[in-house]
Amino acid sequence: MRDSVRAADAAPQVLADRTAGLTQAWRRPLTRPSLGGAYRSLPGPRRGTAGVLAFLGPGLMVAVGYIDPGNWATGLAAGSAYGYELLFVIGLASLAGVMFQGLAAKLGVVTGRDLAQACRGAYGPRTRVVLWLLCEAAICACDLAELLGAAVALNLLFGLPLMLGAALTALDVIVLIGFGRLGLRRLEAAVAAILLVVAGGFVVQLALAQPSLAAILGGLVPHRTALSDPGRLYLAVGILGATVMPHNLYLHSALVQTRRFELTDAGRAGAIRGAVLAGAAALGLAALVNGALVALAAAVFHAAGTGLVDDLARAHALLEPLLGPLAAAAFAVALLASAQNATVTGTLAGQIVMEGFVELRLAPWKRRLLTRSLALAPTLAVLAVMGDGAVGRLLILSQVVLSLQLPFALVPLVRLTSDRRRMGRFANGPALKAAAWAACAVVIAADAVLLVQVGQAG
Numbered sequence: 001m002r003d004s005v006r007a008a009d010a011a012p013q014v015l016a017d018r019t020a021g022l023t024q025a026w027r028r029p030l031t032r033p034s035l036g037g038a039y040r041s042l043p044g045p046r047r048g049t050a051g052v053l054a055f056l057g058p059g060l061m062v063a064v065g066y067i068d069p070g071n072w073a074t075g076l077a078a079g080s081a082y083g084y085e086l087l088f089v090i091g092l093a094s095l096a097g098v099m100f101q102g103l104a105a106k107l108g109v110v111t112g113r114d115l116a117q118a119c120r121g122a123y124g125p126r127t128r129v130v131l132w133l134l135c136e137a138a139i140c141a142c143d144l145a146e147l148l149g150a151a152v153a154l155n156l157l158f159g160l161p162l163m164l165g166a167a168l169t170a171l172d173v174i175v176l177i178g179f180g181r182l183g184l185r186r187l188e189a190a191v192a193a194i195l196l197v198v199a200g201g202f203v204v205q206l207a208l209a210q211p212s213l214a215a216i217l218g219g220l221v222p223h224r225t226a227l228s229d230p231g232r233l234y235l236a237v238g239i240l241g242a243t244v245m246p247h248n249l250y251l252h253s254a255l256v257q258t259r260r261f262e263l264t265d266a267g268r269a270g271a272i273r274g275a276v277l278a279g280a281a282a283l284g285l286a287a288l289v290n291g292a293l294v295a296l297a298a299a300v301f302h303a304a305g306t307g308l309v310d311d312l313a314r315a316h317a318l319l320e321p322l323l324g325p326l327a328a329a330a331f332a333v334a335l336l337a338s339a340q341n342a343t344v345t346g347t348l349a350g351q352i353v354m355e356g357f358v359e360l361r362l363a364p365w366k367r368r369l370l371t372r373s374l375a376l377a378p379t380l381a382v383l384a385v386m387g388d389g390a391v392g393r394l395l396i397l398s399q400v401v402l403s404l405q406l407p408f409a410l411v412p413l414v415r416l417t418s419d420r421r422r423m424g425r426f427a428n429g430p431a432l433k434a435a436a437w438a439a440c441a442v443v444i445a446a447d448a449v450l451l452v453q454v455g456q457a458g
Contacts, residue, residue, distance in 0.1 A: 051271060058259075067198060070142065086235060101283065143346060187344070205327045240443065241399040
């Protein structure tokens with residue numbers, strides 16, 4: 001705690017030192033760092049080391065968003081309906097995620113600003129507000145997925161009705177307050193432990209399902225039908241939104257600033273290298289879990305001819321007779337763990353976004369109540385009108401919404417990290433710039449094709 005107070009007291013001078021020479025590139029000077037007292041409060045990479053371990057905590061915190069309940073719904077639906085065909089979407093989306101998260105980490109290390117603060121300094125008031133509101137919409141969509149996932153898990157484990165379980169999820173504020181009192185280091189450790197519970201649950205399920213290795217390798221080869229077939233495209237866009245979540249970019253650009261690294265070119269280069277490698281390792285674990293979701297559904301549901309399984313409760317009900325009670329129990333426990341983990345990191349990301357864009361500060365539990373209330377009211381209304389069977393469709397829709405919001409985070413990120421006035425010698429090189437803009441173009445094109453198809457169907 002004392003280290004955090006000292007870091008907070010020293011923050012203005014540190015910010016002045018690290019942003020010297022950049023004031024002409026930013027319209028507004030930065031007076032308050034990301035995450036307040038946590039800024040530069042934890043040890044950074046040691047001299048002469050790769051720095052991976054120092055940044056593993058932020059990497060794992062970001063990886064949580066890659067395996068939330070929304071990923072479960074899209075992965076199970078893709079595997080049950082199309083077998084292993086859409087595995088390549090997870091592979092490509094995960095590679096793109098590593099690249100974009102690396103850019104976000106670099107932005108935070110070099111400039112001392114998270115992505116929201118960088119946008120506030122680079123864009124005019126109207127653009128800032130639009131970007132902020134779009135990001136808040138993405139966070140609400142993610143919160144809806146966490147709400148539904150937790151409600152389904154409570155139903156599977158304790159038999160609570162979905163509407164009651166959804167209402168009770170407002171009490172996860174208590175969990176959030178408890179986590180917040182741990183301090184950032186312990187919070188990262190708790191999140192990592194829960195992440196291992198999720199991964200362990202899938203190890204058990206895959207061991208029982210025994211998917212075909214040859215079919216998995218075949219699914220990693222891209223197929224044209226993913227863009228031409230409306231059903232496949234809808235799920236592919238959902239997988240993309242579930243994998244490269246917009247608010248995770250804001251989160252990563254802030255978390256890397258909690259480490260004390262040397263404010264020199266050499267120190268920044270080492271911090272970037274460590275953050276990118278740690279992020280790649282953590283996202284690799286998330287990619288394996290997402291791939292396991294598709295493989296599990298392909299090996300169990302698609303092989304059994306169940307048809308589309310986009311409902312988590314139905315997936316649980318099918319697992320027990322097909323794989324036994326152990327697989328069903330592992331499924332429910334892992335689902336609840338993933339929902340609670342995403343709750344913590346999603347609230348932290350929301351706090352960063354709100355403070356960065358509009359300098360509005362709320363206590364984490366107040367912020368949580370606000371976003372949960374915005375997600376809870378329409379969810380209860382839909383459940384009351386359409387019944388429990390709407391859960392799967394809502395989950396997948398929430399991930400499609402995330403994908404539609406993604407370009408509004410990616411374009412500013414690539415633009416800012418490619419600007420030599422802001423990044424100096426750390427600006428994106430020609431190859432990285434070309435790859436980043438190409439990935440942005442693919443995301444925008446996929447979203448556009450989906451919108452056209454939806455319009456024609458309507």
